[in-house]
Amino acid sequence: MSLFNLTLKRLFSKKLTSILLILSIGLSSMLLMGVQKIKESAKTSFSQSISGTDLIVGARSGDTQLLLYTVFRQGHPVANMSWDSVRSIQAFSEVAWVVPISLGDSHHGYPVLGTTADYFQHYRYAKKQTLRFHKGDYFRDTFEVVLGSEIAKTLNYQLNDRLFLAHGIAKSNLRLHKDQSFRVVGILKPTGTPVDKTLHIPLQGFTALHTKGGYSSNKPSLHSHNLTPQSVTSCLVGLKSKFSIFSVQNRITSWKSEPLMAIIPGVSLSRLWNSIRTVDTAFLVITILVTLITFIGLLLVLLISLQQSKRELAILRTMGAHPLQLSWLLMLESIFITVSGVIVGIWLVNVLGYILKPILEVKMGLILSFSMISLTELYLALGIIFFGIITSFIPALLAYRKSLSEGFVSI
Amino acid sequence: MANALVQLDNFFLTYQSDNNFSLNINHFSIEPDSRVFIEGPSGCGKTTFLNAITGLIKPNRGNIHILGTDITKLNPVACDQFRADHFGIIFQLFNLIPYLSVIENIILPCTFSKIKKKKALLNSQTLADEARRLCFELNIDDHLLHKPVNQLSIGQQQRVSIARAIIGQPDIIIADEATSALDQERTDQFMTLLLNECQTYNLSLIFVSHNKSLQSSFQQVYSLNHINETELETSHVLV
Numbered sequence: 001m002s003l004f005n006l007t008l009k010r011l012f013s014k015k016l017t018s019i020l021l022i023l024s025i026g027l028s029s030m031l032l033m034g035v036q037k038i039k040e041s042a043k044t045s046f047s048q049s050i051s052g053t054d055l056i057v058g059a060r061s062g063d064t065q066l067l068l069y070t071v072f073r074q075g076h077p078v079a080n081m082s083w084d085s086v087r088s089i090q091a092f093s094e095v096a097w098v099v100p101i102s103l104g105d106s107h108h109g110y111p112v113l114g115t116t117a118d119y120f121q122h123y124r125y126a127k128k129q130t131l132r133f134h135k136g137d138y139f140r141d142t143f144e145v146v147l148g149s150e151i152a153k154t155l156n157y158q159l160n161d162r163l164f165l166a167h168g169i170a171k172s173n174l175r176l177h178k179d180q181s182f183r184v185v186g187i188l189k190p191t192g193t194p195v196d197k198t199l200h201i202p203l204q205g206f207t208a209l210h211t212k213g214g215y216s217s218n219k220p221s222l223h224s225h226n227l228t229p230q231s232v233t234s235c236l237v238g239l240k241s242k243f244s245i246f247s248v249q250n251r252i253t254s255w256k257s258e259p260l261m262a263i264i265p266g267v268s269l270s271r272l273w274n275s276i277r278t279v280d281t282a283f284l285v286i287t288i289l290v291t292l293i294t295f296i297g298l299l300l301v302l303l304i305s306l307q308q309s310k311r312e313l314a315i316l317r318t319m320g321a322h323p324l325q326l327s328w329l330l331m332l333e334s335i336f337i338t339v340s341g342v343i344v345g346i347w348l349v350n351v352l353g354y355i356l357k358p359i360l361e362v363k364m365g366l367i368l369s370f371s372m373i374s375l376t377e378l379y380l381a382l383g384i385i386f387f388g389i390i391t392s393f394i395p396a397l398l399a400y401r402k403s404l405s406e407g408f409v410s411i
Numbered sequence: 412m413a414n415a416l417v418q419l420d421n422f423f424l425t426y427q428s429d430n431n432f433s434l435n436i437n438h439f440s441i442e443p444d445s446r447v448f449i450e451g452p453s454g455c456g457k458t459t460f461l462n463a464i465t466g467l468i469k470p471n472r473g474n475i476h477i478l479g480t481d482i483t484k485l486n487p488v489a490c491d492q493f494r495a496d497h498f499g500i501i502f503q504l505f506n507l508i509p510y511l512s513v514i515e516n517i518i519l520p521c522t523f524s525k526i527k528k529k530k531a532l533l534n535s536q537t538l539a540d541e542a543r544r545l546c547f548e549l550n551i552d553d554h555l556l557h558k559p560v561n562q563l564s565i566g567q568q569q570r571v572s573i574a575r576a577i578i579g580q581p582d583i584i585i586a587d588e589a590t591s592a593l594d595q596e597r598t599d600q601f602m603t604l605l606l607n608e609c610q611t612y613n614l615s616l617i618f619v620s621h622n623k624s625l626q627s628s629f630q631q632v633y634s635l636n637h638i639n640e641t642e643l644e645t646s647h648v649l650v
Contacts, residue, residue, distance in 0.1 A: 002522070006511075013510030312508055318465065320495020320523035322488055404487075 003325060007332040014329045018337060019175035021301055025341025028294040029384050032347040034251050037349060039280050040376065046273060049193040050265050052124025054245055057081065057089060057252055064275075067268045070101060070234045072194050073111040077103070080231035080261055089237060089252065094244040097122050100232040102206045102381070105165050110151050112165050112199045114206025120146070122238055125193045135159055136186035139319030142204045142227065146186035165199070165209060172326050180209060203229055237262070275338075291384065295391050302334055302395040313403055317380040321404040327396035331389065338388025340379045349377075414479030415440040416583065416615050417464055422473035424463055435640045436473075441631070443478075446609060446616045448626045451635035455621045460635060461587055464617075465498055466490040478582055492626060495524040499576030499614075501605075503588035506572040507560040514556050515544035517574045520581075527579025538578075545574040547574065548611075549604055566597040577608050586618045590625065599624055602628055 011018045058066045059079035068074040083100075090098045098123050102114035102308050120131050120138045136159050139146055145367055147157055157163065162181040204227035211227075225303060239248060245264060252262040315327050418440040426435035432455045441447050451457050462468045464475055466482045474481050478497065484492055499520070507516045518538040521528040528538065535541035546556060549570045555563060560571065569589065576584050586605065590598040606628055609616045618629065626632045 006522075009510050009515075184554075216530060314500075315506065317491075317496070318467065318502075319500075319520050320491050320498075322491040324488075325523075334612045347628055 003329055004332065007329055007336060010309075010329075011033070011333060011336060017305070018119050021298060021337050022340045023345055024294050025384070025388070026295060026348060027342030028287075028291045029342050029345030029381065030352070032291055033345060033349045033380050033383070035283050035287050036376050037353065037374075040374070043273060047266075047269050048126040050123075050125060050269075052122070052238065053236045053265055054239045054242065055237040055249060055252070055262040056234060056265055056268075057085075057237055057260060060261045063261065063263040063268045064260065064272050066234060066263055067265065067272060068234075069103060071265070073113075077233050079236070080233055082231050082258055083229050085255065085258060086232060086235050087259060089235070091130075091272040092248065092251075093125050094241065094248050095237060096240045098235050099123065099236045099237075100203060102203060102229065103135060103207060103233045105167055105206070107151075107163060107165050107199050108147075108155060110197050111197055112206070114201050114203045114229075116203055118258050118338045119200065119236075122236065123195070125191050125195065129192065131195065132182055132189045134187045134189045136184070139185055139200070139202050139205075142202055142208060143180065143182050143183040144185040144202065144205070146188065146200040147184060148196040148198045148200075149188055150198060152184075152187040156183050157187070159187065165201075169207070180205075199233075203227075203232070204363060235334065247328040291387070295387055298334065298337070298388070299391050299394060301407060302330065302392065303398075304397045306399055307331065310402070312400060313337065317403050320337065323400045327400045328401050330396045330399055331392040332386055334392035334395075335385070338385050341388075342384050345384075346377070346381065414443070415476065416443045416462075416478065417441040417617070418466075418474075420474045420476075422463070422475065424459060424468070424470040424473075429619060432456065432459075432559055434463070436638055437640055439638050441617070444613065444615055445631055446606065446629050447618065448629035448632045449617065449619045449635055449638075450562050450621065450623055450626060450632065451613070451619075452621055455635050456639060457621075457635055458587060459617060461617075462587055465479065465494050465500070465585065467494070495520065496526045497582045499504075499578075499581040499584045501572045501576045501584070501586040501589045502650060503590075504565070504592045506566055509559070509561050511560065512557045513541055513546070513560055513563070514542045515550065516560055516571060517545065520575060521579055524579060524581075525580065529579075531550055531579040537570075542574065546571075547614040548608070549574055565592050566600070568602055569593060571603075573605055573608060577612060578616060580612045582615060584613075584614050584616045586616065586620075588620050589618070590620065590622065595647075598625070621625060 036338060056066060056070050058070065059081050061078040065075060067077070069077055086098060086100050089095060097118060099115060099119045101119075117138050117140070123131055125131075134149060134152075136146070143162065146388035151157065161184045162182070164181055182199075182205065186197065192345060205226045207229045237248070239245060249262045249264070252260050316326060316329075317323070413476075418438075419558065421438045422436040422439075423433065424435075445571055449457065449480055451458070459468070463470055464477065464482075466485065469483060473483070475483050477493070482495065485493060490564060507591060511519065518531075518541070521538055531538055531541040535544055543553075543556065546553075551567060551570055551574070560568060569592075572589070576586075584595065584605075589605075590601055592599055602625060605616070608614070618625070
């Protein structure tokens with residue numbers, strides 16, 4: 001019988017303790033890996049919320065602010081930019097496309113975004129993925145709306161449903177634009193970005209909502225009115241060549257007719273992410289503490305079991321086991337427990353992830369990647385196992401010293 | 412001249428923590444193929460003596476020759492290996508590893524000694540077969556063999572201990588108060604079995620006990636108080 005077999009038999013003889021230890025290490029490694037996983041997924045889905053757009057242009061404010069309200073629909077713009085500016089930028093020779101965006105209205109707390117049909121062609125998220133339709137198509141008429149996947153799901157809207165929009169952004173409908181109803185013509189597929197929570201209407205529709213006196217969707221005379229907007233909140237700009245980003249940015253920043261700014265989405269996104277890093281670090285510190293507590297528990301159990309197995313170690317010693325072999329026996333035991341714990345932890349993370357994945361996606365727009373074990377997870381797993389080995393040194397050393405100084409234990 | 416089984420010269424051992432106890436043996440030897448009984452009251456150093464001759468503790472001074480090898484000169488690993496190869500040891504109680512079956516307990520010494528393993532495999536095809544054979548010799552019922560050892564009676568446990576001590580036929584069997592937990596009838600049975608086995612396999616036996624009534628079964632009887640040349644009267648009063 002090898003020492004390894006002996007260790008296994010020893011562990012089996014105290015099933016309950018072993019299982020509890022494995023479980024507690026499993027839970028703490030699950031916590032450690034889970035937090036990392038959520039952080040990574042959050043970072044990915046955060047940084048992937050917009051791509052393919054070279055510049056975001058808006059009235060001069062802070063770049064974080066512009067990013068927050070244009071991409072994440074959070075906060076309010078300080079000022080709008082004029083339609084003339086939008087058209088001027090569109091006329092730049094370096095510019096390939098411009099998609100104007102108007103914000104400020106809501107529907108059951110979900111933001112309404114006024115834009116052009118180009119939006120569906122040029123908006124990209126994640127790795128340059130385009131928006132795709134689950135049902136229907138993009139809007140062609142003033143009082144049509146395209147819904148983000150989450151809105152359609154939670155508010156249970158179907159194609160051709162009619163809905164009213166409210167002025168301002170609040171859950172309780174403030175002031176409904178009662179006379180103007182919008183017909184659902186398209187529902188987008190889930191993207192895991194704020195697009196899922198957005199109602200897209202044509203810019204003309206947005207203007208119609210805000211024109212004094214009000215246009216009614218029922219009035220046949222609508223199209224005769226000029227629905228060209230005076231101003232928009234911001235616009236997304238795509239360039240013909242990446243090389244002109246900085247020159248175009250400079251040109252817009254030094255715009256003479258009104259104060260404008262242009263931001264590069266990727267740069268501003270990573271700046272924003274860095275600013276919320278502290279929360280993330282706090283989480284990590286807490287999970288590390290939890291893991292530490294688990295290992296103190298492990299140490300405690302190992303020490304108690306060492307006390308209980310004094311006799312047994314003495315028997316092995318008299319049979320010719322060297323103190324090093326006895327230390328090895330104890331270390332093998334805790335390595336076995338730690339490794340099993342980590343495996344349980346990985347398993348738990350994946351099972352929980354599998355269960356929580358759809359919930360997180362719908363509720364928080366967080367897309368988790370559970371396809372395989374990431375490098376970070378591997379490092380964490382190895383780290384925990386390493387910690388387990390370090391912990392087992394203490395009882396192993398005690399056993400070593402004790403068995404050197406003690407021979408026969410006579411009762 | 413044949414090597415003595417055990418030979419102590421100029422031997423002195425004392426514990427740092429207990430200055431009142433010391434074991435001082437100028438010269439003592441046991442001849443090969445002996446069945447030796449060493450008697451002494453508790454506290455006189457019987458266990459210390461056994462620890463010393465099995466190499467578990469080192470004396471402060473002096474030499475211990477076992478079968479011609481001076482074990483005080485061996486490094487710790489070699490010393491443990493020497494013990495594994497040449498000794499079979501029986502304690503008084505709780506001799507066995509609780510989470511192993513009877514068979515597993517018996518073959519355990521072969522884990523630590525290649526010599527024992529080799530000798531055991533000369534007798535039987537596998538180690539488990541050898542354990543079974545010894546159990547049969549020692550009247551341990553077949554149905555007990557795969558039971559956890561803590562389900563056995565004390566008498567049965569001590570018989571398993573004999574099997575474990577003699578597997579692979581080590582040169583010296585050491586019994587430390589092996590019968591103190593047994594009643595008179597079981598003690599007699601145990602002694603008969605142990606001596607028979609030692610006879611069968613031609614093993615030397617060093618039997619240590621405070622129970623003088625056992626000495627009738629042995630050719631040679633020593634009293635540790637006579638071997639130990641420390642002034643015992645004082646240590647007795649102080650211990």
